[in-house]
Amino acid sequence: EAGVVQSPRYKIIEKKQPVAFWCNPISGHNTLYWYLQNLGQGPELLIRYENEEAVDDSQLPKDRFSAERLKGVDSTLKIQPAELGDSAVYLCASSQNMRGGDTQYFGPGTRLTVL
Amino acid sequence: AQTVTQSQPEMSVQEAETVTLSCTYDTSESDYYLFWYKQPPSRQMILVIRQEAYKQQNATENRFSVNFQKAAKSFSLKISDSQLGDAAMYFCASAQGGSEKLVFGKGTKLTVNP
Numbered sequence: 001e002a003g004v005v006q007s008p009r010y011k012i013i014e015k016k017q018p019v020a021f022w023c024n025p026i027s028g029h030n031t032l033y034w035y036l037q038n039l040g041q042g043p044e045l046l047i048r049y050e051n052e053e054a055v056d057d058s059q060l061p062k063d064r065f066s067a068e069r070l071k072g073v074d075s076t077l078k079i080q081p082a083e084l085g086d087s088a089v090y091l092c093a094s095s096q097n098m099r100g101g102d103t104q105y106f107g108p109g110t111r112l113t114v115l
Numbered sequence: 116a117q118t119v120t121q122s123q124p125e126m127s128v129q130e131a132e133t134v135t136l137s138c139t140y141d142t143s144e145s146d147y148y149l150f151w152y153k154q155p156p157s158r159q160m161i162l163v164i165r166q167e168a169y170k171q172q173n174a175t176e177n178r179f180s181v182n183f184q185k186a187a188k189s190f191s192l193k194i195s196d197s198q199l200g201d202a203a204m205y206f207c208a209s210a211q212g213g214s215e216k217l218v219f220g221k222g223t224k225l226t227v228n229p
Contacts, residue, residue, distance in 0.1 A: 003159075031215055042119075042206050042219030043160075056216060089158060101148030101167065101210050104217060106160035 002026070004107035006092050012113045018080035021110045025073070025094030032069060033104060034077050035091040043091055049075065050097065079112075087114045117142045117209050121220035128197045129228050135182075136192045136223045138207030146212030149183070149190045154204040154222070163205070166190065168212075194225075202227045 005024040013019050025032050030051050035043035046065070048056040051072035060067065064083070069075040079086055089109040095102040118141045128134035140149065151163040166174045166183050173181050178198075182191045194201055207220040 033215070033217075040221070042208070042221050043217075044219070045216055048215060091160065093160075095215060097215060101165075101212060102215065103150075103162050103165060104215075105162075106152075108157065108159045111158075 004092055004094055004105055006090075006107035006110055008110055009108060010111050010113075012115065013082055015084055015114050016081040018078065019082050019112060020076055020078045021090050021092075021112075023075045023077070023092030023107060025075075025092070026105055029094035029096050029105070030072070031095045031097035031102070032075050033093040033095075034067060034075070035093065035106075037089040037091055037109070039088070046077070082112075082114045084114050087112055117147075117211060117216075117218040119207050119209050119218050119220040121207050121223050123223045124221070125224045125226070127226040127228060128194070130197055130199060132197055133193060133195045134197055134225065136194075136205050136207075136225070138190045138192070138220060140188050140190060140207070140209045142188075142209060142211060144211045148210045148212070149181075150208045150210070150217070151179070151181070151190075151192045152206045152208060152219075153201075154206060156203070160206070164192065197227050199227050199229060201225060 032049040034046040037043040049069045067077045091109045092107045093104040095104045147168045149166045152160045178195045204222045206222045208217045
């Protein structure tokens with residue numbers, strides 16, 4: 001079974017430029033998550049999708065961040081414009097969502113560097 | 116609100132020895148789940164072990180086991196017969212029942228010395 005796929009693995013951009021990250025969850029997983037992981041910290045949830053619906057986006061900075069999950073499978077996270085403080089690792093995870101406390105499976109992440 | 120605290124930023128252990136990583140948590144819910152995730156330098160987070168709060172029996176997975184002290188809100192991870200491949204960041208996390216939101220601690224960096 002293929003794991004969670006993310007691309008690109010690394011991205012370097014100038015500040016004020018746009019950037020997008022892509023995630024393909026494990027087949028059959030209805031719930032998809034985007035996390036932000038700063039250096040030396042644990043991941044923090046940005047947004048959670050149940051199928052196509054964003055059910056928890058309270059931590060997503062909506063002035064510059066946006067996300068979508070069309071057709072309830074792949075998802076894209078976008079930042080426009082990027083700021084220096086956005087340099088971090090962006091992790092995608094998925095779970096079956098059969099019940100609460102489901103195990104989340106993580107992708108390898110995208111390391112963003114904003115210059 | 117949930118909080119997870121890992122008080123050991125770094126730990127080290129000799130190969131084949133046993134090490135225990137500490138974690139405390141706080142939640143107002145009675146239905147919750149606890150997890151230990153491992154993140155090697157390649158960055159892919161991998162589930163190590165999962166504990167359901169309503170189960171009194173401590174979870175075990177091969178060389179990994181937990182000491183779940185519900186009253187003390189403590190959830191430590193014991194790694195027996197440590198191997199070089201165990202070197203990684205270890206994150207403790209909690210999720211309230213009915214919510215898929217994982218709250219992570221800041222992590223413990225484990226070094227395994229040959």
